[in-house]
Amino acid sequence: xxxxxxxxxxxxxxxxxxxxxxxxxxxxxxxxxxxxxxxxxxxxxxxxxxxxxxxxxxxxxxxxxxxxxxxxxxxxxxxxxxxxxxxxxxxxxxxxxxxxxxxxxxxxxxxxxxxxxxxxxxxxxxxxxxxxxxxxxxxxxxxxxxxxxxxxxxxxxxxxxxxxxxxxxxxxxxxxxxxxxxxxxxxxxxxxxxxxxxxxxxxxxxxxxxxxxxxxxxxxxxxxxxxxxxxxxxxxxxxxxxxxxxxxxxxxxxxxxxxxxxxxxxxxxxxxxxxxxxxxxxxxxxxxxxxxxxxxxxxxxxxxxxxxxxxxxxxxxxxxxxxxxxxxxxxxxxxxxxxxxxxxxxxxxxxxxxxxxxxxxxxxxxxxxxxxxxxxxxxxxxxxxxxxxxxxxxxxxxxxxxxxxxxxxxxxxxxxxxxxxxxxxxxxxxxxxxxxxxxxxxxxxxxxxxxxxxxxxxxxxxxxxxxxxxxxxxxxxxxxxxxxxxxxxxx
Amino acid sequence: xxxxxxxxxxxxxxxxxxxxxxxxxxxxxxxxxxxxxxxxxxxxxxxxxxxxxxxxxxxxx
Numbered sequence: 001x002x003x004x005x006x007x008x009x010x011x012x013x014x015x016x017x018x019x020x021x022x023x024x025x026x027x028x029x030x031x032x033x034x035x036x037x038x039x040x041x042x043x044x045x046x047x048x049x050x051x052x053x054x055x056x057x058x059x060x061x062x063x064x065x066x067x068x069x070x071x072x073x074x075x076x077x078x079x080x081x082x083x084x085x086x087x088x089x090x091x092x093x094x095x096x097x098x099x100x101x102x103x104x105x106x107x108x109x110x111x112x113x114x115x116x117x118x119x120x121x122x123x124x125x126x127x128x129x130x131x132x133x134x135x136x137x138x139x140x141x142x143x144x145x146x147x148x149x150x151x152x153x154x155x156x157x158x159x160x161x162x163x164x165x166x167x168x169x170x171x172x173x174x175x176x177x178x179x180x181x182x183x184x185x186x187x188x189x190x191x192x193x194x195x196x197x198x199x200x201x202x203x204x205x206x207x208x209x210x211x212x213x214x215x216x217x218x219x220x221x222x223x224x225x226x227x228x229x230x231x232x233x234x235x236x237x238x239x240x241x242x243x244x245x246x247x248x249x250x251x252x253x254x255x256x257x258x259x260x261x262x263x264x265x266x267x268x269x270x271x272x273x274x275x276x277x278x279x280x281x282x283x284x285x286x287x288x289x290x291x292x293x294x295x296x297x298x299x300x301x302x303x304x305x306x307x308x309x310x311x312x313x314x315x316x317x318x319x320x321x322x323x324x325x326x327x328x329x330x331x332x333x334x335x336x337x338x339x340x341x342x343x344x345x346x347x348x349x350x351x352x353x354x355x356x357x358x359x360x361x362x363x364x365x366x367x368x369x370x371x372x373x374x375x376x377x378x379x380x381x382x383x384x385x386x387x388x389x390x391x392x393x394x395x396x397x398x399x400x401x402x403x404x405x406x407x408x409x410x411x412x413x414x415x416x417x418x419x420x421x422x423x424x425x426x427x428x429x430x431x432x433x434x435x436x437x438x439x440x441x442x443x444x445x446x447x448x449x450x451x452x453x454x455x456x457x458x459x460x461x462x463x464x465x466x467x468x469x470x471x472x473x474x475x476x477x478x479x480x481x482x483x484x485x486x487x488x489x490x491x
Numbered sequence: 492x493x494x495x496x497x498x499x500x501x502x503x504x505x506x507x508x509x510x511x512x513x514x515x516x517x518x519x520x521x522x523x524x525x526x527x528x529x530x531x532x533x534x535x536x537x538x539x540x541x542x543x544x545x546x547x548x549x550x551x552x
Contacts, residue, residue: 071526078506078530081537085499088541092550209522217524224524226514233514237507264551271545274538281531 005153007320008146008327012166015331018185019170019178030363033175034104034343036259044180046269048256048336049087050276051183055333056141058190059326062280064302066287070223072231073284075240081274082244088270090248092263093410098254105340106254107348110402113409116418117352122425123402124348127251128341130395132377134250135337139163139381141303142330148307149323151316160381163330164374171335171342172367176259179335186328191279193325198282201289201309209285216291229451238457246400246459251344252336338377342369394436397459401428404467416470419477424470431462495544502540506533 111120
């Protein structure tokens with residue numbers, strides 16, 4: 001048994017202990033289990049919301065993109081602070097409305113705002129088909145990190161099964177409290193490890209940050225300038241804006257928002273969150289350092305840039321620490337995703353089909369759905385192949401389609417009807433499916449347009465159709481059904 | 492439109508709007524290519540802006 005494996009096993013035990021101990025004598029009704037009884041303080045809300053930035057993607061995708069694409073990866077740094085500005089205004093309004101109406105899931109929000117059970121079910125379906133690929137990606141990343149960091153002692157499949165089992169146990173027992181406590185350990189570890197790697201590796205191999213950039217510029221001229229076509233300035237701006245607003249509509253983020261003690265606590269938290277996103281900068285430093293030190297990584301291998309460089313630089317015990325941090329970056333978002341999925345299915349599908357079901361039955365079903373969702377996710381993780389990346393792109397595209405109806409619902413006089421909201425979402429989802437499956441871009445759809453337009457993020461098309469259809473259908477159905485006017489002033 | 496709303500919009504307009512100019516600057520600042528420094532400095536500025544907005548926002552009295 002090598003030192004890396006021992007370190008990883010120790011952290012698996014610690015995370016399981018923290019996750020289970022978080023229950024601490026609480027009676028876990030649905031409100032306590034899914035949204036922490038709406039009593040989580042500033043610290044835990046910060047960890048849950050800010051920590052949501054640190055998924056396995058931070059470890060693998062961030063360094064991989066820097067390694068492969070260069071400066072276009074910087075959009076990941078700027079979109080997070082921009083999304084937090086949107087969060088400052090939007091999240092407290094969502095929290096306030098949810099508290100007034102005792103909402104538990106994201107679907108509840110749309111169901112209540114538009115007074116439509118159908119819309120609640122539709123949002124649940126969109127949420128579930130978006131969240132499962134996201135969960136699968138976390139488990140896939142977990143398998144990759146633990147397998148490489150344990151020098152192959154733990155196979156990827158074994159790591160995935162262990163990770164999913166830990167998730168299942170502590171989510172069933174402690175709900176969001178388990179996520180909050182393991183998130184504390186995760187963020188503490190990832191903060192110091194990423195900071196250390198991002199500073200140590202460039203100094204170790206190049207003698208500093210600037211010499212590292214200059215060395216990379218020598219072997220890859222123009223690597224730190226946005227190109228004229230492709231990942232150009234117009235792509236950078238449109239991707240940053242879309243990610244900034246689209247990333248806020250994930251159902252599990254609604255769960256974190258609902259669990260806050262107050263709207264003021266959410267607003268206060270936003271002040272430090274942008275600084276937190278600077279951790280990605282140090283992940284990029286590692287990716288840039290790896291370009292010359294671990295040359296030749298192609299395709300899916302680029303995601304291993306950080307791990308490969310670490311293995312050739314550090315002793316096994318430290319590589320084990322990196323592996324343990326990677327494991328935790330999958331567990332925390334994974335637990336939030338699995339909990340949101342289970343809550344939505346139980347509350348917004350089962351309860352709709354079986355209205356006589358008691359709250360106790362709904363809560364029990366939500367907990368029993370956790371292992372079912374975990375098994376489905378593990379199956380897709382092990383057997384899904386690379387199609388999961390396509391599914392995740394679909395997921396991001398799908399979930400962004402909830403945004404227009406969400407924003408319009410906060411207007412003082414919301415003219416969007418439940419029919420308009422549903423039609424817009426369905427149209428947007430259809431447009432996302434068409435453009436993703438056909439690998440379309442503005443360039444392939446409109447080849448004669450200038451590159452400024454052709455390089456725009458394709459997600460804009462789906463949102464455009466969504467909004468147009470939503471407005472048209474709302475105008476046609478305004479007399480059929482007056483949407484529930486029940487707005488909360490955002491400002 | 493209140494001051495806190497204007498402050499909230501500024502980063503969107505300036506951080507992204509000035510990118511065509513920023514992309515042409517070929518110098519290193521704090522050891523980083525200028526474009527990377529640009530997104531880093533805006534990340535810090537946004538934190539400061541949110542602090543000011545939080546302090547001025549009547550909702551946080």
